Amino acid sequence: MTELHPEIHERRILGTELLWAFGVGVLISLTLAMIVFTALTMGINPPSNVERIDPKTLHLSGEFAEHNLGTTVGPDGSATVRIIATQFMFVPRCIAVPRGRRVTLRLATPDVIHGILITGTNVNTMVVPGYVAQVHTEFTRDGDLLMPCHEYCGFGHSEMWATVQVMTDNQFKPGADGRVSCAQR
Amino acid sequence: MHSDQPSAADDPAEVADDVDEAALARVMRTVPLGAAVLAGGAVALLVIGYLLIYLLIFIPRGTIG
Numbered sequence: 001m002t003e004l005h006p007e008i009h010e011r012r013i014l015g016t017e018l019l020w021a022f023g024v025g026v027l028i029s030l031t032l033a034m035i036v037f038t039a040l041t042m043g044i045n046p047p048s049n050v051e052r053i054d055p056k057t058l059h060l061s062g063e064f065a066e067h068n069l070g071t072t073v074g075p076d077g078s079a080t081v082r083i084i085a086t087q088f089m090f091v092p093r094c095i096a097v098p099r100g101r102r103v104t105l106r107l108a109t110p111d112v113i114h115g116i117l118i119t120g121t122n123v124n125t126m127v128v129p130g131y132v133a134q135v136h137t138e139f140t141r142d143g144d145l146l147m148p149c150h151e152y153c154g155f156g157h158s159e160m161w162a163t164v165q166v167m168t169d170n171q172f173k174p175g176a177d178g179r180v181s182c183a184q185r
Numbered sequence: 186m187h188s189d190q191p192s193a194a195d196d197p198a199e200v201a202d203d204v205d206e207a208a209l210a211r212v213m214r215t216v217p218l219g220a221a222v223l224a225g226g227a228v229a230l231l232v233i234g235y236l237l238i239y240l241l242i243f244i245p246r247g248t249i250g
Contacts, residue, residue: 016217020224027232038244045250122249136250 047125049134055110059084063132064108070181071096073174078102085114085127085149088156094163094182098172099142107133115151118164126151139166 038044058064064084070092071081079098084091085107097103107116107127114127120141127133139145149160165182174180193199 013217016221020221023225024228027228031235034239042244043248043250044244047250120246122243122246124249136248138248140247 043136044122047133047135049132051132051134052130053108053132055108055129058108058110063106066091070179073098073178073180078104079172079180080104080106083107083162085109085116085160087111087154088149088160090116090147090149090160090162092162092182094165095147096165096167096172096180096182097139099139099166099168101138103137103139105133105135105137112153113151114149114153114160116147117150119146121145124150139164142166142168142171 053064059066062068064082069082069084071079073079077098078101081095081097081103083095083105086109105116105123105125107114107125108131109127109129111129113129115125116127116133117124121137121139123135123137125133125135143166145164145166147162147164149157153160163182167180167183171183172180
């Protein structure tokens with residue numbers, strides 16, 4: 001067996017490393033391309049919203065006053081849900097949303113950091129005092145989903161959860177005031 | 186070093202074996218291939234796992250933004 005000249009050996013190692021770097025570069029590019037593609041064609045993005053709100057007064061007047069909480073339906077049929085996350089409950093405890101239509105969830109908290117997820121969906125956000133958390137989504141299946149607090153917020157954290165009632169068009173009927181509540185089951 | 190001080194070279198287990206340069210060169214010729222297969226396999230498993238979760242779980246769970 002002939003011995004390789006050290007310089008040729010070094011060049012081979014360099015060639016292998018460059019090939020590896022190229023392969024990893026291709027993989028990273030493909031992953032980023034897939035993320036950009038789904039963002040542009042399917043509207044899948046990380047929820048991002050920077051909107052300040054005074055946590056000391058949010059329940060007294062304005063968007064998160066008690067009579068504004070829950071689900072309202074806009075002129076285009078899309079639903080907006082306003083929820084307060086507080087130790088240790090969500091207000092309201094049950095939210096009604098339509099299936100197959102755009103839904104905007106808006107959450108605020110007057111006390112500590114909370115977080116929500118809705119089981120079986122990609123809805124997942126933190127709720128930070130002083131800010132309004134906002135998530136756009138579309139529910140594809142009807143039925144009851146669980147919405148627990150997923151950020152430890154105190155001794156009652158494990159009891160803090162709400163129900164998301166995903167309704168078909170037949171069930172999702174706004175009242176005269178454009179609001180929808182959960183059906184009694 | 187004084188002769189009354191111990192030396193690692195006194196213990197045969199601590200002394201390096203004689204290296205057959207030709208045998209080393211033979212081994213070193215195949216080691217990069219093994220490393221590439223190992224690293225490639227590990228990265229491939231990682232990427233396959235990511236793709237399966239992304240395509241079969243994340244995407245079917247619906248739009249988010």
